[in-house]
Amino acid sequence: MQYLISPLEEQRQSADLLILPYFEEKKKPKAAFPKGKVGQEFFSSLEEDFKGEPSEILFSYLQGETEKKVMLLGLGSKDSYNTRILRKACASAAEFARKKKICSINLFLPDEIDNAGVEAVLDGFSMANYSFDKLKRESIKEKPSFFIEKVSLIGCLEKHKVLIEKHVFLMESVNLTRDLVNSNADDLRPKDLALVANGIAEKHPLVNCSVLGKEELEKEGMGLILAVNRGSEYDPALIILRYFGDPDSSDVTAVVGKGVTFDTGGLNLKPTGGIETMKMDMAGAAAVLGIIQSAASFKMKKNIIGVIASAENAIGSKAYKPGDVYISHSGKSVEITNTDAEGRLVLADAFSYLQKNYSPSRIIDIATLTGGIVVAIGDEASGLFSNNEEMVANFKKAAAITGERVWEMPLFPEYRKSLNSPIADIKNSGSGRKASPCMGAAFLKEFIDKDMPWAHLDIAGTAYLSETSAYYPSYATGVGVKLITCFIENL
Ligand code: BES
Numbered sequence: 001m002q003y004l005i006s007p008l009e010e011q012r013q014s015a016d017l018l019i020l021p022y023f024e025e026k027k028k029p030k031a032a033f034p035k036g037k038v039g040q041e042f043f044s045s046l047e048e049d050f051k052g053e054p055s056e057i058l059f060s061y062l063q064g065e066t067e068k069k070v071m072l073l074g075l076g077s078k079d080s081y082n083t084r085i086l087r088k089a090c091a092s093a094a095e096f097a098r099k100k101k102i103c104s105i106n107l108f109l110p111d112e113i114d115n116a117g118v119e120a121v122l123d124g125f126s127m128a129n130y131s132f133d134k135l136k137r138e139s140i141k142e143k144p145s146f147f148i149e150k151v152s153l154i155g156c157l158e159k160h161k162v163l164i165e166k167h168v169f170l171m172e173s174v175n176l177t178r179d180l181v182n183s184n185a186d187d188l189r190p191k192d193l194a195l196v197a198n199g200i201a202e203k204h205p206l207v208n209c210s211v212l213g214k215e216e217l218e219k220e221g222m223g224l225i226l227a228v229n230r231g232s233e234y235d236p237a238l239i240i241l242r243y244f245g246d247p248d249s250s251d252v253t254a255v256v257g258k259g260v261t262f263d264t265g266g267l268n269l270k271p272t273g274g275i276e277t278m279k280m281d282m283a284g285a286a287a288v289l290g291i292i293q294s295a296a297s298f299k300m301k302k303n304i305i306g307v308i309a310s311a312e313n314a315i316g317s318k319a320y321k322p323g324d325v326y327i328s329h330s331g332k333s334v335e336i337t338n339t340d341a342e343g344r345l346v347l348a349d350a351f352s353y354l355q356k357n358y359s360p361s362r363i364i365d366i367a368t369l370t371g372g373i374v375v376a377i378g379d380e381a382s383g384l385f386s387n388n389e390e391m392v393a394n395f396k397k398a399a400a401i402t403g404e405r406v407w408e409m410p411l412f413p414e415y416r417k418s419l420n421s422p423i424a425d426i427k428n429s430g431s432g433r434k435a436s437p438c439m440g441a442a443f444l445k446e447f448i449d450k451d452m453p454w455a456h457l458d459i460a461g462t463a464y465l466s467e468t469s470a471y472y473p474s475y476a477t478g479v480g481v482k483l484i485t486c487f488i489e490n491l
């Protein structure tokens, strides 16, 4: 989709649809745009049938020269108006326009819109203009997905052009992440994630990629990644992508992603109802690929190391066993009390390898780690755990800018006690379901060096939605790409 700028109403070119935003008011909705020539007389009659509630749409045909259709779009009352409402309204407008097979749109921006507002508009339209069609065959021939091709932003200024350029790059990466997460688990094994990573490195000269295969992992003593992958027919991989956007600085942010290409639960097999979405268990890894690609595509002036710990948690006679003890790369021994708590195992090995070989300035990990975070906060926010207040504050800022919410969760030292093992240094899960997201985080913390600033994002609830919405069509959301890219950029 292409975004164009027309600072003035008269400069706009012809388009299929005109969109006019409105605020809700007691008697009559109030135009949120400067009422110039457009909307003087004709719209007064339409306004009768329309309140202007958030995401409300009134659609009509038009006798106009420049557009043949018009949409009044509600933004709710001015008092409660914010970028979240604007973003959702734009997504609803885009969803509606796609259903009507509308190619080109002229959109009046709300009055006095700032950068955050323009970004919300772009985000709403772009997020809604996505479909995952790769696995359709006959249905796509009969009913191909329709995409909006062009949106002209009326009231947008030249200075906003940079925002648009960057947004387009960012969305390419968000959609790469969404495509990867939506893909079949059988089409996307650890080596396929490595191929995507290599592809990014080939395309961008400031990125380089190295991959540790099974033999290298054995040589390095990565006992936990190897354990998780033992039941799989395919080899695990530790993928390292380095992006040097600021070679003069020694500051490097590491982003580590859980790349479990399918999580059966292992011998602690997941039940029906819990297993069907588990191809998405590599959403953290897919986000890491998206983050590196987006940083490289708009030449962000920061250094980033992306690390992907990838394995398949399969069942079979070779699968790792509950009750057995495995030795991690760090040297700590781990009693496996539940083979379904595998994400923390692959991440733990990645953490210690990363810290030993690359000494990053801070570590962020992103993982579909626990079902418990879905129970706790649902799909409205990702769980954020951190040992560093500054990182928490910066994540909250990035969340407000990108709309990818985070909610801070506790890392109480007491949780660690529940992971004491009688026969090993630590066990991989607490007993029962008590505080399961916090137990996961407490386990991870054991593999983070003292004084290393670290934040863990549990995206089990936000990475993949079983119901599609205007803003999130087709399952995978690409969560984390915008959030972490924004976090790093604003460091
Ligand atoms: N991949 C799952 C977590 C998950 C659940 C992601 C639902 C997305 C949706 C993870 O590996 C897992 O199974 N965690 C267990 C941990 C438990 C055994 C301590 C869980 O949450 O039940």
Ligand code: ZN
Pocket: 263, 265, 313, 339, 340, 341, 342, 343
């Ligand atoms: Zn699991």
Ligand code: ZN
Pocket: 260, 263, 281, 340, 342, 343, 368, 369
């Ligand atoms: Zn998992």
